[in-house]
Structures are given as C-alpha cells and as structure tokens.
Amino acid sequence: MTLSFLMNIVLDLFFPKFCCGCKKYGSFLCDDCEADIKYVESSVCIVCQKPSSSGLTHIGCATKYTPEKIYSPMVYKGPVKKIIHWAKYRKAYRVLDPLMELFLLSLEEDGVELGERSVVIPIPLHWRKFINRGFNQSEYIAQKLAEEYKLVLNVKALSKVKNTKSQVGLKKNQRKDNMEGVFRVNPWREKEVRGKDIILFDDVATSHATFLSASKSLKKAGCRYIYCFALAKD
C-alpha cells in the first residue's frame, strides 16, 4: 500500500465526493454534468486566435519565439469552470481528476501527437502565490500527463519571476506588456531544455499571453518545438 493510496482513503473519509457542478453526492463530476461539458469546435492559432487546423500556429504569425501549436479541447464554462475554480480556491486538486481523464481521452480521440521524448513543463506559479496556495494545479495535471505518456516532467527549469497582475480588464497590448519578462529558464538548468521538445501545460488558456511569454523564455534557452496544452479554452 503506497502512502498516496492511504492518503486517498483518509481524504475520502473526511471529504466525501460531491459533484463540483451540482453538489450531488458520489463523484467530483456526475454523469449529468459531464454531459453538459462543451468541447471546442474549431481550433485556433495561438498568436492571432483565428481558426487554424489542429491549432497550428500560422506560418505568417510565427516568430522564432512562438509555440508550434496549442491544444485546449474543453470550453471554460459550466462544470469545467466550476471544477477548476474549486481546485484553485479550495486547495482540493483531486477534483481535477475527472477533467484530466476527459482531457486524456480527447488527446487520443483527436490523435494529438506528443512526441516520444517531449518534456512536460507546467506553467509555474510565482513563489509567493505558490506559498499562499500551497500547490500548483498545473503541476498536478502535468504530472498526470507525464505519467500517462511516460514522458519526463520538469518543474524546475522554468520559473515565474514576476508576480503578474490579473489579466482581466487589460487590453491586448497591455496584456503583452504585463507578461514581458515574467518567466525565466534557470540558467543552470538550460541544458534540461536545450534542443528538446516541450509540452507546456496549464489548466486554462485565456489570452494566450502566458503561453507566449513562457514560450519565448524557453525558446531563448534553445528548446526546439513547443506544444501548449490546456484543459480548457476561455
């Protein structure tokens, strides 16, 4: 019996499972709420947000710092939004498990290529926010992805060095300024990403400014391709 197995039993005793969508007892996501989840109908280019097949970055939009594609299958509303909020503000990341299962299923159904030797990197939190919150929900889902596909998880190479203001209410160019120099590849860990293909993972893709900023830092450090994954698209 592993410690995490025991932990789960203890957690189940003290925190019985309720559906995050409708509060029904039994699981974190009941069948009715699961049926309510909306999936993104057409993928977009991460730079201009206009339709693009398979979420590939348009040739005309790409620079040497932009990611190669973005994949975020679910729409950030209804039960998806409730679960992600729940995980973030009530420090109960296990509620993300059913969403992660759906995400893995979508990856398979959509035939998304991950690359055999890709390194999975979660979007990091600023250390102050990390201490405040106690965990990084993106790290939790990134770990699940890495386990499922037997890929390397790297949570140390990329750091968030600027504690950003909320992006809400900012115009597009203000968002870009807000995200300038936010991430940094730790110099003594550059070799862990140089020449590598990276899967950047976050829970929600909102303005894409976060992904673009993290991607710039990683590409400056010499990584090859970057695929941005998020559970949901806002």
Ligand SMILES: [Zn+2]
């Ligand atoms: Zn429900």
Ligand SMILES: [Zn+2]
């Ligand atoms: Zn584009």
